[in-house]
Amino acid sequence: MLVAIRSQQAKNVRVHVPDGFFDAPTSIATGLIAAGAVGFSLQRANREIRETGPALAGLTAAFVFAVQMVNFPVGAGTSGHLLGGALAAALVGPWTAVLVMSTVLLVQGLLFADGGLTAIGTNITLMGLVTVLVGYFVTRALLQVLPRRTGSVVPAATVGALVSVPVAALCFTGLYAIGGAVDIPLGKLATAMVGWHILVGIGEAVITAAVLGAVVATRPDLVYAARHLQQDLVLVDADGNTSTVSPDKPIAAKPAGRSLGIGVAVTLIVAGGVSLFASAHPDGLEFVGAKLGFESAAKGSAVAGSPLADYGVSGIGNAQVSGALAGIIGVLVTIALGLAIAKVASLRKAS
Amino acid sequence: MSGDGLLVPVDSKVHRIPAQVKIVALFVFVLAVVSTPAAHFWAFALYAVLLAAAIVVAKLPLPVVSRRLAVETPFIVFALLLPFVATGPTFDVLGVQLSQSGVLGAWNVLAKGTLGVIAAILLSATTGPRELLAGLERLRLPSTLVAILSFMVRYLNVVSDDLHRMRIARESRGYVGGRAGHLKAVAGGVGALFVRSFERGERVHLAMQSRGYNGRMPLLGEVGATRAQWIEGLTISLVAVTVAVAARVVGL
Numbered sequence A: 001m002l003v004a005i006r007s008q009q010a011k012n013v014r015v016h017v018p019d020g021f022f023d024a025p026t027s028i029a030t031g032l033i034a035a036g037a038v039g040f041s042l043q044r045a046n047r048e049i050r051e052t053g054p055a056l057a058g059l060t061a062a063f064v065f066a067v068q069m070v071n072f073p074v075g076a077g078t079s080g081h082l083l084g085g086a087l088a089a090a091l092v093g094p095w096t097a098v099l100v101m102s103t104v105l106l107v108q109g110l111l112f113a114d115g116g117l118t119a120i121g122t123n124i125t126l127m128g129l130v131t132v133l134v135g136y137f138v139t140r141a142l143l144q145v146l147p148r149r150t151g152s153v154v155p156a157a158t159v160g161a162l163v164s165v166p167v168a169a170l171c172f173t174g175l176y177a178i179g180g181a182v183d184i185p186l187g188k189l190a191t192a193m194v195g196w197h198i199l200v201g202i203g204e205a206v207i208t209a210a211v212l213g214a215v216v217a218t219r220p221d222l223v224y225a226a227r228h229l230q231q232d233l234v235l236v237d238a239d240g241n242t243s244t245v246s247p248d249k250p251i252a253a254k255p256a257g258r259s260l261g262i263g264v265a266v267t268l269i270v271a272g273g274v275s276l277f278a279s280a281h282p283d284g285l286e287f288v289g290a291k292l293g294f295e296s297a298a299k300g301s302a303v304a305g306s307p308l309a310d311y312g313v314s315g316i317g318n319a320q321v322s323g324a325l326a327g328i329i330g331v332l333v334t335i336a337l338g339l340a341i342a343k344v345a346s347l348r349k350a351s
Numbered sequence B: 001m002s003g004d005g006l007l008v009p010v011d012s013k014v015h016r017i018p019a020q021v022k023i024v025a026l027f028v029f030v031l032a033v034v035s036t037p038a039a040h041f042w043a044f045a046l047y048a049v050l051l052a053a054a055i056v057v058a059k060l061p062l063p064v065v066s067r068r069l070a071v072e073t074p075f076i077v078f079a080l081l082l083p084f085v086a087t088g089p090t091f092d093v094l095g096v097q098l099s100q101s102g103v104l105g106a107w108n109v110l111a112k113g114t115l116g117v118i119a120a121i122l123l124s125a126t127t128g129p130r131e132l133l134a135g136l137e138r139l140r141l142p143s144t145l146v147a148i149l150s151f152m153v154r155y156l157n158v159v160s161d162d163l164h165r166m167r168i169a170r171e172s173r174g175y176v177g178g179r180a181g182h183l184k185a186v187a188g189g190v191g192a193l194f195v196r197s198f199e200r201g202e203r204v205h206l207a208m209q210s211r212g213y214n215g216r217m218p219l220l221g222e223v224g225a226t227r228a229q230w231i232e233g234l235t236i237s238l239v240a241v242t243v244a245v246a247a248r249v250v251g252l
Helices: A024-052 A054-067 A085-092 A094-111 A120-145 A150-179 A186-218 A224-229 A257-278 A284-292 A319-350 B019-034 B041-057 B062-085 B100-126 B129-138 B143-172 B180-209 B227-250
Strands: A072-075 A078-080 A233-236 A242-245 B090-093 B096-099
Touching (some): A024 A120, A072 B180, A085 A186, A085 A224, A094 B129, A120 A150, A120 A224, B019 B129, B019 B227, B096 B100
Antiparallel strands (some): A072 A078
């Protein structure tokens, strides 16, 4: 659960998952995911942090903390609050943003007793990792198709913010399916969570657009996601000769080989392991569908005959092993697709 | 909101325990609470007694603790909804169908959430931010993360005060209240706040570098914990673990 729109008490609006909401194994698992994500981000952000210093990330964290308490009028008489994941990702880049959001959540949990201690991992995973990465990658994907101008980052990040919040809510529902303390119909929970958080996401999108627009208007060079879009500076000397100066190149990312390998390995283990649990429960929508009698209609689905239909590998008897295999294959296919899309995109850029 | 967090500056036995011991103790305690099956009501009563004892030893005023419990409100609402939406066998209360597992689940969320928040209040009310950071460093948190955390804590007040001044300036120009047209004014201030924070971060880094900063703050004084302090600090948590094991394994 993320942030409630329209609360009278601005200071108590940050809603974090408390202790006891998920069972102990889920809390520990999300804690490990969060620790891995922070470690990975520290490694990836290392060069930036060595150059600009930890002060900058710390100040950005203080900024996010302060801004989460601001009441933004978002129209129709309501006011909203910012989560800030997508905004931070656009402003300082995804890896520093993961560190910034994790720092904010750690300080809120340890210093202000907001959110449970055993749930810090869950909170970091949902609000520090999912919102940041979803927001950033949607933003970058849209920047590929939008006009190559610094200003394009505003609509791109707006959509990123809009998408990031319901996705985080969906992840919350997924975690609840694995380790929720009480059995409630997952379909109902997913519908309620996603429905509500689409509203929250609209607020988040409006606020992100307004704030990012203000930064782009004054200091576009500070916006990480738009740094590669800066136009060359055209200089004209006294004789009328023109020359161009390119802006500072952003710090090149390290060759991703080893860390990418580790990331893929971790993802595979998590996907396989999580699927072991997940396969024991029917999918929420399917469950609702079965209850409402949609099941016969769903059988006609186009992929029903595909080898991965219903997230199990056909021809393997044991439901759990087959579910875990399906999870792993799903991740591999997703990575392959992602690499293919990235390749196509870079080819188009080069031509 | 002050940069000291919720610290209640009095001198007590709990205040004097090194921060790393308190962090570990809190974590062990909350983990014990979370892994206790919800139906063992006596175990939760014992946890509450343990926490109450710690609050008395820490000399914390009750209003501080109870006011802080307000962060839990949204989840109380969620918990109260559970008996109506959960599945499973139901029973009648005044003509309303309530789910048995839902009622137990509501109790589960309420009891564990409340105990967790009180335990976290106990930590944040007895430990200052600087001690907390030193404790995290002793617990081997990566030094870069500790550095980011310490800069955040150090500049929280500065950035909040910046924001406060901007709000006063904005409201004196007539942008008061929440009309939709005011979004641009509010967001403009926040955007300016980011630019200011970013530039301040760069300045602070350069200034500290020219004074010999290499990514770590020197620790003043010895902050290591003795064996006796570890035992003293972990007493309550170990009792809680015993209770949890008794509840789970023995099934009392």
